[in-house]
Amino acid sequence: MSVDVFDRVIKNAIDVMENSKYQIYEICESVRAEREALNKELQIVFEETARTIDTVDRFEVEYRRSRVRLTEVSRDFKRFNEEDIRMAYEAATQLQAQLAIHREKELHLKLRRDDLQKRLKNLDKQLERAEALVSQFGVVLEYLTGDLNQVTRLLESAKNRQLLGLKIILAQEEERKRIAREIHDGLAQNLANMVLRTEITQRMLAKQAYNAVKNELDDLKVSVRSGIEEVRKIIFNLRPMALDDLGLVPTLRKFVQDYEEKSKIRTKFELIGKEVRLPSGMEVAVYRLVQEAFSNVHKHAAASFVSLELTFQQQMIKLTITDNGVGFITDNIEKKITDGSHYGLMGMRERVELLEGRLDIHSTVGVGTKISMVIPIKSDSKED
Structure with a gap:
């Protein structure tokens, strides 16, 4: 193969890789935009869930009062007539219906919240893989477009060859350290979501909704432990401290x-x-x-x-x-x-x-x- 043909092959390979790198970069930006939109939607769902829980608690209190009122007017025929009994019954029935509607809404919001969190986690994994591909393309392009003659001269010396190898390895490890720090910092968003869930739990605790509090705390504990373990594994694999x-x-x-x-x-x-x-x-x-x-x-x-x-x-x-x-x-x-x-x-x-x-x-x-x-x-x- 002549030098011209070899150069042409290298140039074509560089062009293809540049185009591929740009396409992957566009995919990264698209995933980031989708992640940001989902994250905003998740915050809205969190806030709406908290409001719905407050509403459910309020309707539960009002419904219990209406039941007490219905019992009271149903027993005392001397003080209350049929119209009073009818009105008390209708009020209790209406509150019961409203309570059922808001409980269904609360369940739907929690399911939506869990679905959004799963989708965000999948998007994070896709973004991580895409960014790794962009980085790999960059390394290959740097080798292809670099001064090959200079690299050859360095490799002719035994001492310089080992020095080059150590520098390449150290550069790789520095990149791994950087990625590890970024992953570590990226926990802030997950922790913010956990804080919101904690606030919701506090509100439920104030309303003495103990069963719901226990379920929420169990889910929160599992999420925290899973997140910590996953981050520790990632950081250790990237850089064994x-x-x-x-x-x-x-x-x-x-x-x-x-x-x-x-x-x-x-x-x-x-x-x-x-x-x-x-x-x-x-x-x-x-x-x-x-x-x-x-x-x-x-x-x-x-x-x-x-x-x-x-x-x-x-x-x-x-x-x-x-x-x-x-x-x-x-x-x-x-x-x-x-x-x-x-x-x-x-x-x-x-x-x-x-x-x-x-x-x-x-x-x-x-x-x-x-x-x-x-x-x-x-x-x-x-x-x-």
Whole structure:
């Protein structure tokens, strides 16, 4: 293929990606507009629900009074005549009808409120996926439109190659930190909705509607716990803070334990040698490699056991992940990695190569798979 043809292919690819990125951006804006409209509608529903609850409480009090009045006029024939009894009966009947109507309205509003909250949650997920796609398109376009000659010159130097790999990994983690902060800040809207529901509960409590208060508090407690748990999981997946606070080994040990609980696959973690704190970017890279390897076992291996062996030596670290799954033909998987059709292993190999390491895969069908990764520790990159 000539240089001109290659340039033309690259330009066409850039044009297509630019158009796709713009279309996804329009989808993001549309979802944001719909989310804002739904959020406004939800606030209106909350306010109307509170007013309806007050109205129901008022009608309940008036209906009870009318029943007492009807009983009173029905028993005392000396003081009250048939006209008084008729009027008392009609008043009680009318209040009963009004009470039933407003109770039905209250139920409808609560159902509408729950439906809007579910739709808002789905829109948030769609917006998150669309924004992730826009970000990925931006990264690819930056690579395609960048100075490839300069990148090639940097990669010719072994020291600069590892430095570039660490910078890329650190940039990725900084982006993950930013997204984590945004998700955390985005809780404000959900908390505002919870505050409104709390206010509604307080009003019901003041009216001594204890059964309704209990139901509302139960729903609110479940929503709060679910929201907190979901946010904690998202934030931890984006950036495991334990890496900064505790280091690589405790974080991997905790990851392996959590993996066993969630996947029901028996796990084992073994540390060989004395742990040494690595540069932040390298610790993150090692954690992501283990995360990807264990994810592949869960998705594809059908294994009942997986082990992680982490070895610290003076000039390198070694990772060995072994499972007893279905295995595969190594030659076939190597072709898939080479042609880019196996994204998990391809991504692992790229991360290892950026750190000037080596990745080896040994697998036997029906026996299991063993992945070994050796990553050098540069003397000038060690932290003090």
